[in-house]
Amino acid sequence: MMLIQIAWRNVWRNKGRSFVVMMAMIVGIVSTIFLMAFSWGMYEYRIDEAIQKESSHLQVHHEKFKEAFEPKYTIADHQQLASKLRSDKRVESVSERVVTMGMAQSSRSSLGVRIIGVDPAQEDATTHLSESLTQGEYFTGTKAVPVVVGEKFAEKLKLGLKKKPVLQFQNIHGEIVPVKVKIVGLYKTNNSLFDQMNLFIPRDKLQELLGLGNEVNEMAILLHDSKDVEAVKADVEGETTALVETWKEATPELALAIDSFDKSMAVLVAIIFLAVAFGIINTMLMAVLERVREIGMLMAVGMNKARVFTMFMLETIFLSLAGAPIGIGLGWALVAWTNKVGINLSMYGEGLSQMGFSNMVYPSLPTEQYVILTIEILVIVLISSLVPARRSLKLNPATAIRKI
Amino acid sequence: MTQTAIRPVIETRNLSKTYDSTGVPVHALNGVDLVIEEGEFTAIVGPSGSGKTTLLNIIGGLDNASSGSAHVADQEITGMKESQLIDFRLHNIGFVFQAYNLIPVLTAKENVEFIMLMQKRSKSEREERSSALLSAVGLQDQANKRPLQMSGGQQQRVAVARALASRPRFVLADEPTANLDSHSTSNLLDIMARLNKEENMTFVFSTHDQRVIDRARRVITLEDGRIVSDERK
Numbered sequence: 001m002m003l004i005q006i007a008w009r010n011v012w013r014n015k016g017r018s019f020v021v022m023m024a025m026i027v028g029i030v031s032t033i034f035l036m037a038f039s040w041g042m043y044e045y046r047i048d049e050a051i052q053k054e055s056s057h058l059q060v061h062h063e064k065f066k067e068a069f070e071p072k073y074t075i076a077d078h079q080q081l082a083s084k085l086r087s088d089k090r091v092e093s094v095s096e097r098v099v100t101m102g103m104a105q106s107s108r109s110s111l112g113v114r115i116i117g118v119d120p121a122q123e124d125a126t127t128h129l130s131e132s133l134t135q136g137e138y139f140t141g142t143k144a145v146p147v148v149v150g151e152k153f154a155e156k157l158k159l160g161l162k163k164k165p166v167l168q169f170q171n172i173h174g175e176i177v178p179v180k181v182k183i184v185g186l187y188k189t190n191n192s193l194f195d196q197m198n199l200f201i202p203r204d205k206l207q208e209l210l211g212l213g214n215e216v217n218e219m220a221i222l223l224h225d226s227k228d229v230e231a232v233k234a235d236v237e238g239e240t241t242a243l244v245e246t247w248k249e250a251t252p253e254l255a256l257a258i259d260s261f262d263k264s265m266a267v268l269v270a271i272i273f274l275a276v277a278f279g280i281i282n283t284m285l286m287a288v289l290e291r292v293r294e295i296g297m298l299m300a301v302g303m304n305k306a307r308v309f310t311m312f313m314l315e316t317i318f319l320s321l322a323g324a325p326i327g328i329g330l331g332w333a334l335v336a337w338t339n340k341v342g343i344n345l346s347m348y349g350e351g352l353s354q355m356g357f358s359n360m361v362y363p364s365l366p367t368e369q370y371v372i373l374t375i376e377i378l379v380i381v382l383i384s385s386l387v388p389a390r391r392s393l394k395l396n397p398a399t400a401i402r403k404i
Numbered sequence: 405m406t407q408t409a410i411r412p413v414i415e416t417r418n419l420s421k422t423y424d425s426t427g428v429p430v431h432a433l434n435g436v437d438l439v440i441e442e443g444e445f446t447a448i449v450g451p452s453g454s455g456k457t458t459l460l461n462i463i464g465g466l467d468n469a470s471s472g473s474a475h476v477a478d479q480e481i482t483g484m485k486e487s488q489l490i491d492f493r494l495h496n497i498g499f500v501f502q503a504y505n506l507i508p509v510l511t512a513k514e515n516v517e518f519i520m521l522m523q524k525r526s527k528s529e530r531e532e533r534s535s536a537l538l539s540a541v542g543l544q545d546q547a548n549k550r551p552l553q554m555s556g557g558q559q560q561r562v563a564v565a566r567a568l569a570s571r572p573r574f575v576l577a578d579e580p581t582a583n584l585d586s587h588s589t590s591n592l593l594d595i596m597a598r599l600n601k602e603e604n605m606t607f608v609f610s611t612h613d614q615r616v617i618d619r620a621r622r623v624i625t626l627e628d629g630r631i632v633s634d635e636r637k
């Protein structure tokens with residue numbers, strides 16, 4: 001139809017102005033894609049790591065356990081529950097743990113820690129702890145009680161492999177128990193706070209020291225697919241009176257950080273889009289005003305409102321979308337490049353790594369996000385195009401023609 | 405009777421128009437009775453502000469009368485809705501304005517075709533008629549030029565071709581030669597007169613130009629919104 005032709009040619013009537021709008025569109029799209037890819041790379045991609053290495057998908061505790069972290073609050077019938085879970089196809093692995101709070105002392109200083117008694121094989125299947133090992137070995141036989149600690153912990157206490165700090169904690173009868181342990185392995189995750197806090201020792205040893213018998217007070221469940229979290233949670237809740245939490249509930253600070261980051265990104269993207277939309281609308285309103293006589297003439301000779309409206313809508317759409325493919329292409333290239341080289345955020349300090357984010361961010365964006373973005377752009381352009389098109393209808397041909 | 409009676413294409417009765425936009429009412433037309441029949445070649449003249457444009461606009465369905473009636477192309481247009489008027493204009497009237505007649509991004513041929521496209525005429529008819537009309541106004545070799553690549557006189561000739569393309573009942577031209585030099589003016593008048601003669605197309609045009617007035621076969625003079633003389637030659 002000729003309206004398409006007219007609209008398209010009108011886009012190029014004022015080349016300078018169209019160029020500015022195109023540039024705005026390109027810059028807007030590139031920065032949006034980059035921001036999205038950055039936040040994606042920062043956590044959506046890293047969240048998996050947090051789940052795989054730290055929190056697992058689900059955690060089970062006695063409902064009172066988290067109030068004071070008293071080890072006496074154990075999970076009833078944990079073996080039955082664990083074996084049931086292990087036979088569930090959605091479950092990858094389960095780690096039954098004994099957890100207690102305590103102090104670690106070297107000859108120089110002391111540090112509050114979380115002592116986690118684990119079955120080495122179960123734990124490795126669930127948090128892949130052995131993969132995070134940077135020095136030493138993963139629970140090899142030793143006459144002393146072996147412990148695997150984080151590098152950050154070792155650094156704080158100025159300890160290394162084979163050193164023997166003393167751990168102190170209360171047993172279930174309220175008596176202080178000191179135990180000398182031997183560092184057999186050092187691990188490092190992206191979360192330095194986690195590394196500082198968590199020490200792993202054999203579960204049976206800790207059970208014995210605490211006077212717990214065969215009981216455990218924490219169960220970490222890793223699933224094959226994150227999508228099943230809520231469903232499995234509901235199933236587990238049906239099996240036990242204990243408290244079942246998803247990774248979000250178990251580590252609210254991580255969920256909160258992600259959520260607020262997510263929101264500020266969304267606000268930023270919205271601001272960019274809004275600015276671009278205003279630019280487009282403004283430019284096209286100017287075009288309408290400049291062409292009052294032309295529109296008046298067209299209406300006078302019999303062009304109806306639907307056609308005038310369509311003509312300006314098309315022009316706005318063409319003008320806006322002329323830059324879009326370039327913007328998406330450049331955005332994609334920028335993401336691909338930064339994904340390869342990575343962005344080092346270490347200059348922004350400890351904050352990130354304490355929340356478990358990596359200092360290196362590798363922006364990445366799944367294809368469906370590009371599709372969603374494209375649809376969003378189309379919707380925004382469509383809405384923007386209504387404004388100048390509506391404005392063009394307000395013209396009265398008789399008055400417009402008088403200006404001729 | 406062997407011949408059907410000549411019926412008027414335009415007939416106004418007691419047509420008045422008062423503009424009120426500025427707060428002070430301006431009586432632009434004061435009871436105009438006018439009959440224009442098919443095949444006329446009529447000039448509307450009069451001093452500036454006498455109401456020529458106002459009259460042409462009301463006849464052309466571009467503006468509403470304050471009172472009186474206008475029967476145009478077999479329809480009563482006073483009281484028509486805006487959307488009806490647009491359709492009425494598209495199918496019944498060819499317009500030539502003083503300037504800005506053409507769409508700048510379309511070629512001469514496309515400008516002529518565009519109006520037929522809006523009338524939903526077939527491609528072959530559009531092709532044929534636009535070529536024929538451009539030839540009729542002597543611009544067959546300018547068909548692919550855009551308005552800005554043509555002279556003012558050529559642009560007005562394209563406008564005349566466009567006005568005829570829609571097969572209107574008559575052509576309204578408000579000072580079509582006001583921006584033209586004398587050579588282009590007489591050239592445009594030649595073309596209009598020939599189309600009037602050969603195709604029996606009715607032309608109603610306003611003008612200040614004595615040479616244009618001389619070419620008209622009927623001259624209606626307005627003063628203060630009233631017809632003060634009506635001469636046929």
Ligand SMILES: Nc1ncnc2c1ncn2[C@@H]1O[C@H](COP(=O)(O)OP(=O)(O)OP(=O)(O)O)[C@@H](O)[C@H]1O
Nearest residue numbers: 423425426430432451452453454455456457458459
């Ligand atoms: N929109 C308007 N609002 C108020 N007054 C108007 C308006 N349009 C025209 N007029 C007035 O109506 C009167 C008739 O104007 P009109 O344009 O019809 O005259 P004209 O004969 O075409 O003049 P010209 O030869 O200068 O084109 C003038 O006094 C003019 O000022």
Ligand SMILES: [Mg+2]
Nearest residue numbers: 456457458578
């Ligand atoms: Mg006038």
